[in-house]
Amino acid sequence: MGDAIRDPFGALRTLDLNEGATSYYDLRVLEEQGLVELDKLPFSIRILLENVLRHAGGEYVNEEHVKAVASWSPTNSGADVPFMPSRVVLQDFTGVPAVVDLAAMRNGLEAMGGDPQRINPVVPADLVIDHSVQVDYFRRPDAFQLNVEREFERNRERYALLRWAQKAFENFSVVPPGTGIVHQVNLEYLASVMHRRPGPEGHVAFPDTLVGTDSHTTMVNGLGVVGWGVGGIEAEAVLLGQPYYMLLPEVVGMKLHGQLPEGATATDLVLRATELLRNHGVVGRFVEFYGAGLSNLSLPDKATLANMAPEYGATIGLFPVDRETLRYLEGTGRSPDLVERVEKVSRALHLFREDDTPDPEFTSTLELDLSTIVPSLAGPKRPQDRIDMARIRQAFGEHLPALVPSGFDLPDEVKADEPRTAESWAGEGGDVPIATGGGVRSAHRTGSRNRYRTLLWEGQEVEIGDGSIVIAAITSCTNTSNPSVMVGAGLLAKAAVEKGLQVRPWVKTSMAPGSKVVTDYLEGSGTLDDLEKLGFGVVGYGCTTCIGNSGPLPEPIHKLVEDEGLVVASVLSGNRNFEARIHPLVRANYLASPMLVVAFALAGRIDIDLYNEPLGRTPDGTPVFLADIWPSQQLIRDTVTASLRPEMYEERYAEVFEGEEHWQALPLPEESALYDWDAESTYIQNPPFFQGMNLDTPAFSDVKGARVLALLGDSVTTDHISPAGAIAKRGPAGRYLQEHGVGVVDFNTFGSRRGNHEVMMRGTFANVRIKNLLLDGKEGGYTIHLPTGEEMSIFDASMKYQAAGTPLVVLAGSEYGTGSSRDWAAKGTSLLGVKAVIATSYERIHRSNLVGMGVLPLQFRSGDSAASLGLTGHETFDISGVAPDGPEPGGTVQVVATAPDGAVTRFEALVRLDSDVDVQYYRNGGILHTVLRKMGRGEM
Template sequence: MTSFLDSTMTSTLSVGGREVRYIDVGSIDGADSLPYSLKVLLENVIRHGGGGDSIEALLQRKDPDERQEGAEIPFSPARVVMQDMAGAPVVHDLVTLRETVQRLGGDASLINPLIPGELVIDHSVIVDSFGNPSAFQRNAQLEFERNRERFRFLRWAQSALDNFRVIPPGTGIIHQINIENLTRGVMTAEVDGEVLAYPDTCIGTDSHTTMVNGLGVLGWGVGGIEATAALLGQPLSMLIPPVVGVEIVGELQAGTTATDVVLTVTEMLRKHGVVGKIVEFYGPGLARVPVADRTTIANMSPEFGSTAAMFPIDAATIDYYRLTGRSPEQVELIEAYARAQGLWNDGAGTPARYSDYLRLNLSTVVPSIAGPYRPQDRIELTRAREQFRTDVKDLHAGRSTSGPVQVDLDGTHYDLNHGALAIAAITSCTNTSNPHVMMTAALLAKNAVERGLTVPPWVKTSMAPGSQVVTQYLEKAGLLPSLEKLGFHVVGYGCTTCMGNSGPLPPPMSAAVREKNLTLTSILSGNRNFEGRISPDVRMNYLASPPLVIAYALAGTMDLDIQEDPLGQDNDGHEVHLRDLWPTPEEVERELSRVVTRQMYLDSYSALFTGSGQWQDLQVPSGATYDFGTESTYLRSSPFLQGIGLEPEPIQDLTGARVLVKLGDSITTDHISPVGHIHSDSPAGQYLLDRGVARRDFNTYGSRRGNHEVMVRGTFANVRLRNHLVEGTEGGFTKILPGGEMTTIFDAATRYAEQGTALVVLAGKEYGTGSARDYAAKGTQLLGVRAVLAESYERIHRSNLVGMGVVPLQYFDGQSAEALGLDGTEEISVTGLAEFTGGGWPKTALVEARRADGDVTSFTVTVRVDTPLEATYISHGGILPYVLRSRLSPIPPSSLSAPDRRANAGGVV
């Protein structure tokens, strides 16, 4: 590492009886008024030897309306966190790089993480069993049976790779474990014989990595492709983001929760427009926002579109670190460093210079839910029934909706109408990490049981805490029995329903959907409710706080006024309303202060990496690479570096390309690469059946991300995808052009590949919202798509496309496929892409769309390759080929210093 410890930019802290050096950002002229996040980025750039231009751009000494936002800087995160569904492909990529290095005559050990990487297995458990005391054990057993091969691979990686640890299944959810245990707050490394302290920064292969922002740690979600590069020492190339300041004033009223704040913030910021920006919270109201609420808000950053959602470090942050079991020495270091570095908030002083200013008055927040398709579509509870009826009417426009549907469950007939609640799930780190809302839910359950209320049998109930701490404090409070009497047994410690692992509905419920067109609903305390995500049988999905999940479960339907209509009758026949069950804030605080202790966190995390007996008994191979074999339907050798040599092939312009799919607005990564159910009549299902896999053993798309053959067949296979080339259909279908033959998207792509025809995707606004799903880009590339043309992109998916060598193109403002008269049947040519060869960086390209009658529409588009380093990735065909070549040749990667990164991967205080 280049020595800078004798520089005038460094200072010394005395912490725990020892001297600690740090880059003193406060000593730099102009840094004192920077937003919190830009101070962290400035320290990062200086510590990693960034150039003066990057430093000057970050300092933003100009007037606010003349800032240098948009300048490129390198960002080198301190660590990477991964969940298994997205993390396993990262490990797979590392193995692929090792194999390719060996094939080209190099040493496989060149491919090794240079910074800490931690993978939490939390996305594999499915809610098969529920509503009974053995649900957890049964689901855990099924999880191992289905995923033993994947788990063996990850356990191998833990022993074969340096700087890599795996948290076994059944432990908790990545983001809750991250804030409660993995987060360091401040990192240290030994440099030139001295201890250097620097900010804990974090990227993760899940978009909700932003949850850590609630602790004052800068971090965000990336695709697995970028995570792989970061682990190998490659800095993230990013544009300096605009930073929006949100002033918090007022305080919450009784009866409102952190979830209501989250939904309000999500709606407000999505409307304002914060994609590609960082949001920072400040103001007098912060002192009344507990850290658990801050992390809940920060968790939802992807839902309102921002890169990060930062809260400063203050006394409440330090108390949280102490409560959750961090050592006294670490807590002392975090506070001392934050105060010295100007990252401490004491409520005094003037706000930073932000690009924009907003205000949120907590006293105006009202109880809310969100849905039925997007988390930003907030609905005040007072008008929830009215909105539901409007939405269900729109859903059934032109179709008969008359009469209830009779459903037979365990020999009893029930008449169910549209809106019947099929799933009620307390799940997701968003809310299970928050003791206040969990205790509110548990006390509400206790009150309901005491009044004799029960949950109707058609509601599939479940509770999946984000860590074992939740179960411990609910047990200590004596409240688990009440939750269980209402069917909310612990079904596992994982994401479950929120990421689509809700498991099957009872067959009569599914049959009512297929045969009688019954519209079922779900309600969950999660962060995502996109179409087709929660369950293939449920059309309308709602987000709500844990206590409201229980309240709606008691009612058994979304078609009611939850605040005025009774939830049921008590043992004496009296009506029971929500207001009769809701605990007071004083009751909630009294219970929390009694049962939540520091020792609880220490006990829960004492064996974080140990795992169950099944995990410990896994037999794993040895060696620098992994033998995937040829028979596995879970793990296959990757195709992404096949045929790669030391020199990149020239980039060609597009001529005579065809549109594979033409899509509308708000297409999510769930639409592009579903994570859940694999249908037996889909190309992926047929692939598995052809290889002797029984339908009951299909598992999910997410669990099979190590097999590109499954994943490419699942790309654009969401059952709710609407491809405008085949109007009136839903699912993974398209037309082969010319001619118009309708077939599956995978089969069409195969035919086009045989003809040598390149493909493009046309889309609308907000293309690629949702999860940081690398296979949404990997599958797109494997289908033969060379470019995507959209009105706008969500940040992570645009980066993922670049990382796979797929060029994201964007219409000029005011233009769209509709405005230009494009229906998707045209032949598409794109001129300008060849400039990428040799390190070029085209800012625009010319598109020509030729119709069948010979008419041509020509227009210019923006090439959304935003930085010179991204242009280099495109010229190499993606990040993986670039990283490979940088390891095997003298090509100097931009701002990359592997020895420096290795030195900086030192220990943690």
């Protein structure tokens, strides 16, 4: 709160709580002064208004900012606002490079003559290690223990860094591996909804707000907490006391009414909402849910919807605080004092929703009747591409031709088979379609173009083909936080086991709960044993398959799929299914509820009509259909009520920071303000960002004679740009590791090596599915070096260009940078020598991250694109209008593209530096460079 009370509007009031007298900043004072009508403001804007009101009069926030937020209306948004989050959450993939940067900043500040211990989190931060466990072992009782041991073998250096950071930095805590997923730990434990912290004169209460280094930070919006994912670069700036500068957003209201019908789950609701919101267009906007239907959703259901905000494109997906929030806090073991604080302060701040609360005004609205939700999946490569379960078989057939890898062909069209009803299967003996016996061509195959190959598997002949499911994973924060779908999966497994069903032997199954409480209530419900019998035993507590840590496929299946070019599938209860994310060889990936994950694993294939085809047969040959084992909503509710107790949360989170034996066995580093960099480490290296810096702010400069490193199409995601997943043996990063004595078996993943810039820059733009249009349809991280015309890896070309002093640009299409908030998508771009990106449109986080690394984001004017301007990527580019005074926020620059034959194309590009602060960051070379210079000059 600072050294003195700041209250230019006279809004400070006092509440009597069980915890003691507590001050708060009353928004109704602004209403009395005629600045706002609170009932008309969306709840999310009210929270931002409290934030600027509380900080007004300080270094970054003034009275005009308060008035700007107070004047928000459906037709008045876009004001430049400094947001001061109350905390930061990090996961280890993005958290480790943040810690590396902070450690490097200490070295940089010392080199400029400053005190390195001044580099310290000012805003409290919690880092949860949840992204490093990989599914190496599965379908065995010791899988969890073996995966944990392997995790520590791979990540000892990274974890040692985090142990150092926990001791070296103030306001910094680490939740050790094997505890849970960051967003679920945040929801169940870290989030307070309303803080109560010491101020200059007593305690002050205010809304819990945050930013996180994972785009699914939005899950906590289900609790009424405003927070979202940002790049690691921005998160580090917030840690160091900088505001998060944002444009006051438009707010889209989604009105919910009715209730979910029998057979529909929260996952199905999420996939439908994602589809609707993505079609409506909510990128860069807040989404806020309202209406009577909110009272028919549990808080975990709301958190599931909020979690998917990045998938529907919104910054947040907020549910206001209501009675269900209070019930959830009580049910997860929060103290009575906290529950009282949340209710009383929320009501005092006009932030508590009742069924008769007036609807706020929104920029735009859409409605969803919950009773229309049907069982669904999304795929095969985007979360917004929802498919009714009834037509998944047909949809796979439609998608199949585009999924076949180059060099392989499908059979010619064949006559379609007649649809079959469930009744027509009754009484038939023998195997189910895609049987495990002798290559029998089952009825469903008559009308398909699928290719099948017979494989000897554990002494038995099985058929693997297009549409065979090779990975089935109950994973990710989206659904493992929700007891209804997790218990539902357990009850479905129990019924399947009682019928004598088994998961198909070629399916790699796994379950990675979001917290240990999930295991507790599954045990309490008596269903964990049944999940284990079907192969869904606990393999770890972390994100696993959803972030590409699915681990290797069994070698015979890997070889068959690779050699035959088969389009095999995964089904997972996650939130991301972008190309090559789940596994490089799995080309069709589908999101589904945990219950459907189990069901499809029993079927063994994705191209099945689960309404009319049997999942399997009992030992006596009776067909078993999904309806025979699907649990009712009442049974799920009763089971959850009987098996879930607040004491489970209290017991588990009482030891949340302790860690298990492997963590405790790590050597404690010596206390030192500076990290002891190991020059031989292939995991942690001192990055070059701050080396050689001085206190002088650089001058602006135009870009002259730039070459195109990559010419990219639409919807290129950060999964395409940022290094992620497995490290290819023959790629630049794989070669680097081998040159440094690392065997292929010890490569680990790109995510685990985010603390080493040498590895990461070699993996930038190296995704096996990325298509650089400079090449003729070739996939992978390759480019054409110009003017020689030589084809080589993007990294090798970059090094060659940089050695010659040639600046680089990237040309891209619409929605550039959609996907997870990955700082390395921007860091790698910068280290590869890219000075500017020119795209048709940007995803919010990636645009901001480019600015944060000193890369200039430019946007084609409406109607323009690389294709419409006739750009081939073989031109040289000159960008003027940057020097000498710098570009104006939202202004334009002139671009001249000169073709090899001398033909010139001139066009204007919009400057996507959206504020004066963006310009300042860009000029300094990035956010952290700006902070470091300020600290070095004694300005902060």
